[in-house]
Amino acid sequence: MNTALHEAMLMIFSGNRLLGSIIGVTVRMSLASSLTALLLGVPLGVWLGSGRFAARKTLVVLNRTFMGTPPVVCGLLCYLLFSGVGPLRMLKLLYTVRGMVIAQILLITPIVAGMMESCVSSVAPAVRETAGGMGLSGGKTLLLIMNESRYQIISTYLMGLSRALAEVGAVSMVGGAIAYKTNVMTTAIMNYTNMGNFTTSLALGIILFFISLAVNIAVSLLQGRLAI
């Protein structure tokens, strides 16, 4: 254990090109998927949380179900769609970073929407009552609802980013873990472990852990501010 840890730290600070490529692909993919999921999921969540239409409860249940999709199932679905014999093969998304991003967006957007929905639905009725009492417009009321949830948006994003970084089931199926192209930290850890190359695996694991730690500290600091 000690020798591997030592090797890992040496590798991190020596500028290994393969390692650099793996981390680069991971960061690119995770940022793209988490940001897009945020842009799609926040309006969806706000709409679900504050809307007053008959199908609302049903849609919330549906979204909660999608939140629990096993990543490997999503990966399998995307593989079948993008595969050389699949219906969307002309898009040429299999074994590309873009394909991995799409699979992750499908996984993370329901989570973002779900977290926003639960936050919004807890404040929306009270905000509506007070804002309506003052005679404020529907648009202004919606802005007030979103303002009350603004810290939630940030911590939701960080949660989505964490998910994107740690996910392995979907990205390995859709990306194929191709070296220098679609190999991200999680798939690389799996591959190197399978080869018996613990040194590189541990190094990647350590970096992944630190990134996750930084993300989670940021989230908790933010939530500390929220508890005023």
Place this chain on the structure above:
Amino acid sequence: MRQANKLIAILLAAIMVLALCACGAQTTAATTPAPTASASAVKLAILYEQDDSMKNTYSLLAVNPKAPFKDADGNAVSNVSINTAGAAALINWLLSKEGEDMAASYGKDKYGENLFSLLDGAPVSTAAIPAATDATRNIRMSTTTSVNDSGLLDYLLPKFEQEYGYTVDVYSAGTGKAIANAENGNADLIFVHSKKQEEAFVSDGYSYVLDGFKAERLSYLYNFFVLCGPSDDPAGVKNAASVKDAFKLISDGKYQFVSRGDGSGTHNKEVTLWPEALGITTDAASVANYADWYNYSNAGMGTCLMMANEKGAYILSDKATFLTFVANGGIIDS
């Protein structure tokens, strides 16, 4: 207290940034980390090799653009795009004098012996190889984990890519999955080592004969599987007359054995070496009665070697992966 939290966050962010910057730095470091001297932690040794029934032949097959591709429901699919020009270029280069010489010499620097040998009568290509165009630049190769783990492709492909401007995406998985990948239209050529499965691939119409060659299956490299086991060799396989005798010694004595169990080329070869009376096939059900000594693992070569090392078990491996495994000090001493 809040300041302490902020400090921790800044510190961690700084470490992260440092790490990322360090990784961005372009050095001439090797693409894989240098092997460390923990070879003493590996307790396995090669006990039996060079028997003809342990010969492992590697073949290239170009994927036929007009193959009977089927989608997930079994309906026929047309317009499956296959980069035939790119695949032909890569195959021609691998089978050229330059490519074959490189392959045959791979491993001399690292391990002191070459890991692959050229077959007698292997096809040699003298065709001119076109430079890459936008349409043909990206070549998709489907291969097995054994090939990938041996490092052969990391050694060969950069030369090809630099000379002709192509990019080769290597998808590696167990043999069955690698072939299935090609049957799903996700590869332009395959590089595998399982004669039975290759012949099925051809007879199903998924491969075709390239210009200048005589057959779909272009076998050109071989190496041997090696029977590895604990260095003290309790079953005494070192002195067996043939590899089949060696396997009989193991099964008679019920010594621990780790099998790939994943339908790979290695797995397929392994099941042919047991005494027929045992009725061992690649099917898990066939080894249900031998679970006390036969470990049907369903994993890649590296993982299985780790397992064998832990258990002090016997295992059939390809030589290249075994040597790589030893060089990387496969096991961590805790």
Place this chain on the structure above:
Amino acid sequence: MRTDAFTKTYDGRRVLSMPEFEFDEKSVYAVIGANGSGKSTLARILSGTIQPDCGKYPASGGLSIGYMPQKSFAFGMTVKKNLLLNGVGAGSGQRADELLRKIQLEELAGKNAHGLSGGETQRMALCRLMMRDYQLLILDEPTASMDVEASLLAEALIREYQNKTGCIVILITHSLPQAARAADNLIFLHAGAPAEWGRLKAMMDAPRSDAFREYLDFCLKR
């Protein structure tokens, strides 16, 4: 404002039944009664928050309505910004400062409203509502969390607002003394229906219905 008769039923239980009513301008109507007598329901129907059984808003005339619910929401911004949400026109800033001064909240003007106590929140909510001139002001127990001193300030503010705008004020309260101080007219709700109503002084001196008499006795411990 004239309101038609209406009823409100929840789960088969009749919680409110109002006859036709006439509300005068420039008048403060206090609505009192025991818990569960239907006071809040009346406020919510007249403010348009919920519908009566017939589904139609009971008053005509398109009055502008300002409604302060029992639990007013403090928005996540400074107290002054909360008030400015309801501001119209250039003089909003000044109007906000003045209101905060009158309710003695000016020191908290820059504080995030989430950090206010219950009483402070209500004071802020009242001022926030008064940033605009409404024709009908409905206040549901606006001083329930305030101490006596703040309550008196609030009542003065309400009276001042009414003098300036000439609006109708409907004040739901569970405090008879507050009704006596702040209102001109009284509506006494008993078990979902108005048992008695009229000019406050007259009602207090000479209660006509048994229900109201009992209520008076109980409140004033006569």
